[in-house]
Amino acid sequence: MSVEDRILAGDRLALARLLTQIENEQPEGFEALSKLFLHTGRAHLLGITGPPGTGKSTLVNRLALALRSRTKEMVAIVAVDPSSPFTGGAILGDRIRMRDLSGDPGVFIRSMASRGALGGLARTTSAVVEALDAGGFGWILIETVGAGQAEVEIARTAHTTLVIEAPGLGDDVQAIKAGILEAADLLVVNKADLPGADKTVCALEASLELASGPHQASGHPGQLGQPDQGWQPPVLQTAALLGEGVDEVIDAILRHRAYLETTGGRTGRDRERLRAEVLALLGDGLLERFLGARKDVDLGLELEQVFARQVSPRQAVQSLLSRDR
Secondary structure, three states: OOHHHHHHOOOHHHHHHHHHHHHOOOHHHHHHHHHHHHHOOOOEEEEEEOOOOOOHHHHHHHHHHHHHHHHOOOEEEEEEEOOOOOOOOOOOOHHHHOHHHOOOOOEEEEEEEOOOOOOOOOOOHHHHHHHHHHOOOOEEEEEOOOOOOOOOHHHHOOOEEEEEEOOOOOOOHHHHHOHHHHHOOEEEEOOOOOOOHHHHHHHHHHHHHHOOOOEOOOOOOOOOOOOEOOOOOOEEEOEHHHOEOHHHHHHHHHHHHHHHHHHOHHHHHHHHHHHHHHHHHHHHHHHHHHHHHOOHHHHHHHHHHHHOOOOOHHHHHHHHHHOOO
16 A cells, blocks of 8 residues: 555554655655645644744644534644754654643644744645645644744635734733734634733734724735735634633634635635745745756855955846856
8 A cells, every 4th residue: 555545544654754754855755745635625724823922832732622522523733843043953842732632543743843944834834734634634733933923924824823912921012013913813812811911902902903994914815915804803812721712712713714615715825825835846946956057166156256245145146147048
């Protein structure tokens, strides 16, 4: 039996090995994924992002338990951890926080190191998600690194994006100016049992009003950044450690999934995600091909001129490109 057939039959060991091959960018892994791609497009992708310290992993744990109980569908979790800029390693501590899920055969947890990738996700996150989708998981929860305000790449990956905030993380005005809120389909104030939660809720609600009414983010039927006249992201409160407010978040997630299905937004998001993936892979492939066709001496000479401040980086690139004409 082929690797693809084993994965389609629910073989978790074969799936885990494929994910390792994908993360290591091995050709056999991508070859198997290409054969599995026909079986993707069924899972609902749920992105969870927000600043560090907001309790994302704890809430993901609760959401996975609730989704399993409410929908009876299999749930996969992709938790992206930051890599060390010195060693390239990552702690991958999300598995420790999610021990409550370890006894459920319907839950699969995969930790990934960001390996220096920007935007809160790893370079191969999309490919890993596609493999899990083909593996029959109805829900795939993607927890980002939590890099901060500019971490909006998840909006191009997920069907539904949760942005998590928490009280006591700094100036409440920060929530209003944070670009990360533009990625939100749902806003969740976690640790709502702490002082200042109501103030944080008010700041988030004010930020939505400043967005001129209709939501200007990823909850749209079309491309990222277009206005969506039909979906206003709710601001919800949870205390994940206590299990409070989780059912309300699940209700909102299910409402958003239904909204996307009835408006065609799911198709729009899938098209945008796949377009972004194709362009990213195309860029990587063209760069590799270009560098492979250039003599090292050409690149080295241009870099030395940049180091000596004789030409700008842009001029160096234009010079290299002009040699192909």
